Amino acid sequence: MKIAINHVLIQTADIEGMIQFFEQSLNLENGYRPPFNFPGAWLWGDDKPLIHLSEISLVDKEQWDYLGSQKVASEMGTGTIDHIAFSGSDYQELIERLKHYKMEYFERTVPLTGEYQVFVKGPEGLRIEIQFDEQQITQLRTEK
Numbered sequence: 001m002k003i004a005i006n007h008v009l010i011q012t013a014d015i016e017g018m019i020q021f022f023e024q025s026l027n028l029e030n031g032y033r034p035p036f037n038f039p040g041a042w043l044w045g046d047d048k049p050l051i052h053l054s055e056i057s058l059v060d061k062e063q064w065d066y067l068g069s070q071k072v073a074s075e076m077g078t079g080t081i082d083h084i085a086f087s088g089s090d091y092q093e094l095i096e097r098l099k100h101y102k103m104e105y106f107e108r109t110v111p112l113t114g115e116y117q118v119f120v121k122g123p124e125g126l127r128i129e130i131q132f133d134e135q136q137i138t139q140l141r142t143e144k
Contacts, residue, residue, distance in 0.1 A: 007042075008084055009052040014123055015041060018053050021122045024101040026086065026130070051084075083119065083127040091132045091140060094118060 012018045022028045022043045028051065031044035043051040088094055095118070098105050104121040114134030119127055 007049050007052050009054060010126065011054045011056045012124060013056050015039060015053055015055045017123045018126075019043065021126075022051055025098065025103055025120050025122070025128065027097065083129050085129040085131060088118070088130040088132045091116070091118070091136060094130055 010018065019030055019041050023030065026045065028043040028045045030041050031049065033040060033042040033049075033052075039055040041053045042049040043053070097103075098118075098120060106119050108117045108119070109115070110117060114137075116132045116134065116137040118130045118132070120130070121127055
């Protein structure tokens with residue numbers, strides 16, 4: 001059996017801020033979302049939905065029925081995600097975008113593999129990682 005991530009659901013207190021973060025940092029587009037009976041958004045990239053946002057509600061029964069009790073999640077947690085990782089294709093474009101929107105980020109290299117990581121700080125403590133292969137970064141450094 002093969003599996004792949006279809007999308008990630010992020011429950012947020014600031015849906016507009018989270019939409020703006022993903023639009024600006026990763027150039028995702030706020031696109032079609034099925035007509036769920038609670039507020040939310042789907043952010044698309046490469047013609048598919050990647051990030052599903054849902055506004056946290058402690059009173060919306062329809063949302064509770066679909067996603068489970070938010071009261072339980074807010075009291076006990078549902079598991080901590082440190083970051084969400086994406087593969088990137090244009091390092092320079094990403095860095096220009098992050099600087100343009102004055103987004104805080106830091107960079108690292110994975111030991112032995114040479115993969116290059118750019119971590120971006122988002123709303124509500126969320127972090128995203130964009131990975132670039134060693135060959136792309138080496139080529140950029142050679143051109144300078």
